Amino acid sequence: MSHANSTQTPQPSGPLAGLTIFDLTRVLAGPTCVQMLADLGASVIKIEKPGSGDDTRGFVPPAMPGTDQSAYFAGANRNKRSVTIDIAKPSGQKLAHDLIARCDILVENFKVGTLARYGLGYEQLGKLHPGLIYCSITGFGQTGPYAARPGYDSLIQAMGGVMSLTGEPDGQPMKVGVPVADLFAGLYGAIGVLAALRHREATGLGQQVDIGMLDTNVAWLANQGMNYLASGQNPPRLGNQHPNIVPYQVFATADGHIVLSIGNDATFARFCQRFGLDHLLADPKFVTNAARVANRALVTETLANVLAAHGSAWWLAELEAIKVGCGPINTLEQVFADPHVIARGNLIEIAGKDGNPVKLVANPVRLSATPVDYRLPPPMLGEHTDEVLTDMLGLDASERAALRRDQII
Numbered sequence: 001m002s003h004a005n006s007t008q009t010p011q012p013s014g015p016l017a018g019l020t021i022f023d024l025t026r027v028l029a030g031p032t033c034v035q036m037l038a039d040l041g042a043s044v045i046k047i048e049k050p051g052s053g054d055d056t057r058g059f060v061p062p063a064m065p066g067t068d069q070s071a072y073f074a075g076a077n078r079n080k081r082s083v084t085i086d087i088a089k090p091s092g093q094k095l096a097h098d099l100i101a102r103c104d105i106l107v108e109n110f111k112v113g114t115l116a117r118y119g120l121g122y123e124q125l126g127k128l129h130p131g132l133i134y135c136s137i138t139g140f141g142q143t144g145p146y147a148a149r150p151g152y153d154s155l156i157q158a159m160g161g162v163m164s165l166t167g168e169p170d171g172q173p174m175k176v177g178v179p180v181a182d183l184f185a186g187l188y189g190a191i192g193v194l195a196a197l198r199h200r201e202a203t204g205l206g207q208q209v210d211i212g213m214l215d216t217n218v219a220w221l222a223n224q225g226m227n228y229l230a231s232g233q234n235p236p237r238l239g240n241q242h243p244n245i246v247p248y249q250v251f252a253t254a255d256g257h258i259v260l261s262i263g264n265d266a267t268f269a270r271f272c273q274r275f276g277l278d279h280l281l282a283d284p285k286f287v288t289n290a291a292r293v294a295n296r297a298l299v300t301e302t303l304a305n306v307l308a309a310h311g312s313a314w315w316l317a318e319l320e321a322i323k324v325g326c327g328p329i330n331t332l333e334q335v336f337a338d339p340h341v342i343a344r345g346n347l348i349e350i351a352g353k354d355g356n357p358v359k360l361v362a363n364p365v366r367l368s369a370t371p372v373d374y375r376l377p378p379p380m381l382g383e384h385t386d387e388v389l390t391d392m393l394g395l396d397a398s399e400r401a402a403l404r405r406d407q408i409i
Helices: 029-039 090-100 122-128 153-159 180-203 213-219 222-231 265-274 278-282 289-294 296-307 312-321 332-337 339-343 385-393 397-405
Strands: 020-024 043-048 081-084 105-108 133-138 208-212 248-252 257-261 325-328 347-351 357-361
Touching: 020 029, 020 090, 029 043, 029 105, 029 133, 029 180, 081 385, 090 385, 105 180, 122 133, 133 180, 153 180, 153 213, 180 208, 180 213, 208 213, 248 296, 257 296, 257 312, 265 278, 265 289, 289 296, 312 325, 332 339, 385 397
Parallel strands: 020 043, 020 105, 043 081, 105 133, 133 208
Antiparallel strands: 248 257, 257 325, 347 357
């Protein structure tokens, strides 16, 4: 455990500098919310259980190079100070209350009612600290018949409908390849916290931000949700095809695959004229997007024969030259080597505790006046316990030693 003093912790900058978050989150949805706010300058105290910490600390392999720290944990926990407190014990609850009194925001993703058993629920803390913004991220929200259920990403993708939309028409329903239900819930949580901060600036009052992963999943059904509401028909799985636009999908080339994205009739006409397909523009089955959607199989088969005539590199060069949407299907190795990804700074390095660089994926928000602030690498478990308890609560070495003896920290 580190015994670093406050002079060793860089001071935050950014639009949220000066705000402090009491972070009671773990796994992904909650940590994603808090990391976004931390990158924007909020100071974060991540509260973890002594001895084990965030569940994702154990999600190995892989580990970060040269360490035993899980890559999963590292991806959602930079810019946070780790403090170990056992909030199940009365003395730990007192420490938590003392720290919360000095914080602006609390973010948690425990099951509904769990924190209330420890005196840390919103109904309890909101009365003690009227200005506190309390963000709760759960599987199903604070109310409703499913409120008590635990939430998991694949479960939410299934119940929220996205799995029914994903996959080949004759194959199994498929989840998305990354945990989008968790990530969206975290980002919606950050948006809710920012709105609550604006309200507090105007009124001095905090509030609870109630984020349910199923709610957010329903919200990001987007055009597919609206397709159902407009038609009353369940949208079918279309594999890599678009429900509302044709052609807008993956095509095989002579040596691989590319994505072809033709978003309007003018672009389709330009495509046909460039590649000797003018006759399609005289065919009512092809001339408008609505007609192409109605004749999806015919359009796909016709263009599949055309795309198979040349390799991917040839097609990408030709299509880009006439400003038709297209792209390669990159592996992650290719993504992180892409010159545009590199030029945009999407890969960052932060000096780790041992001084060696830690590679992380950058925050995608680009602010011209108050850029995101990368100041702390993902913390080791309990790394900042002494620092925080000394600086924020004034506990001396003997008081901290007593808390350790009692296994409170």
